[in-house]
Amino acid sequence: MNYRHAFHAGNFADVVKHLALIAGLEHLRRKATGFAVIDTHAGRGAYNLAGTEAARTGEAADGIRRLTDVNGGPATLATYRELAGGEIYPGSPLIAAKLLRPQDRLVAVEKHPEDVVALRETLQPYAKARVEEGDGYKRLVALVPPPERRGLILVDPPYEAPDEFRFAAHAVTAAYRRFATGLYLIWFPIKSAAEANAFCGEVLASGAGKVLRVDVEKRGIAEGKLAAAGLVVINPPWQFEDEMRAALDIALPRLDCSARFDWLAGKE
Numbered sequence: 407m408n409y410r411h412a413f414h415a416g417n418f419a420d421v422v423k424h425l426a427l428i429a430g431l432e433h434l435r436r437k438a439t440g441f442a443v444i445d446t447h448a449g450r451g452a453y454n455l456a457g458t459e460a461a462r463t464g465e466a467a468d469g470i471r472r473l474t475d476v477n478g479g480p481a482t483l484a485t486y487r488e489l490a491g492g493e494i495y496p497g498s499p500l501i502a503a504k505l506l507r508p509q510d511r512l513v514a515v516e517k518h519p520e521d522v523v524a525l526r527e528t529l530q531p532y533a534k535a536r537v538e539e540g541d542g543y544k545r546l547v548a549l550v551p552p553p554e555r556r557g558l559i560l561v562d563p564p565y566e567a568p569d570e571f572r573f574a575a576h577a578v579t580a581a582y583r584r585f586a587t588g589l590y591l592i593w594f595p596i597k598s599a600a601e602a603n604a605f606c607g608e609v610l611a612s613g614a615g616k617v618l619r620v621d622v623e624k625r626g627i628a629e630g631k632l633a634a635a636g637l638v639v640i641n642p643p644w645q646f647e648d649e650m651r652a653a654l655d656i657a658l659p660r661l662d663c664s665a666r667f668d669w670l671a672g673k674e
């Protein structure tokens with residue numbers, strides 16, 4: 407486990423992933439009944455953009471820092487700018503924790519012991535957020551279906567191990583079979599189109615009937631750095647695509663990125 411998200415926090419892929427997370431949470435918040443968020447690979451929860459890691463890669467400077475002039479815009483983007491406008495960049499569990507209502511809850515799973523300590527500290531003020539140290543894939547299958555029967559699941563692994571695509575697809579398939587109405591956001595890097603397509607195909611083989619794929623590509627990326635990433639969204643809520651398009655129309659030109667939306671199953 408060498409992956410350290412501090413080097414990448416706030417990069418173009420984080421911007422898109424966190425906008426999708428907010429769009430999903432905003433949708434769940436429209437109904438009064440409570441929901442659960444399960445973040446299988448949570449990270450530290452907060453990242454100092456003035457720190458050495460961010461400075462070393464310059465990824466946040468080339469990502470979230472390019473959105474500083476954005477004011478207003480669609481609600482998803484406005485909320486993101488509000489949450490991620492400062493020196494401390496919020497990771498997915500902190501974004502989720504900040505958007506929970508009293509009837510909602512978050513389970514954030516992280517495997518790296520140092521990150522678990524940092525995450526516990528970050529989420530300490532949030533009574534409805536719980537941190538679990540462990541394997542996100544195993545915990546995911548054990549945690550679904552949530553008793554609330556309403557939930558958002560974020561699967562955001564580091565894809566360090568060669569078989570991580572397979573692990574992720576298997577865990578999502580097992581979880582989907584237990585909780586078919588959940589909203590799943592599954593992030594993946596695109597290093598090869600064939601590998602990414604195969605992964606999406608494996609996720610589709612879970613039997614999910616409504617699946618949207620969002621790919622984002624960044625121009626002018628240095629050789630050897632990640633230039634494209636995607637999200638598989640199972641059960642995207644009504645108007646999720648429109649909300650994402652509206653936010654990305656404003657954000658992506660500033661990041662030198664372009665997006666592509668593909669319904670892999672059951673267009674809304």
Ligand SMILES: C[S@@+](CC[C@H](N)C(=O)[O-])C[C@H]1O[C@@H](n2cnc3c(N)ncnc32)[C@H](O)[C@@H]1O
Pocket residue numbers: 407409411423446447448449450451496497498499515516517518521540541542543562563564
């Ligand atoms: C891409 S980062 C997560 C970023 C976070 N979701 C966010 O958006 O702010 C991936 C995290 O997964 C952790 N990790 C690696 N293997 C894991 C596993 N099997 N279960 C849970 N966490 C794991 C890493 O330590 C790292 O913090």
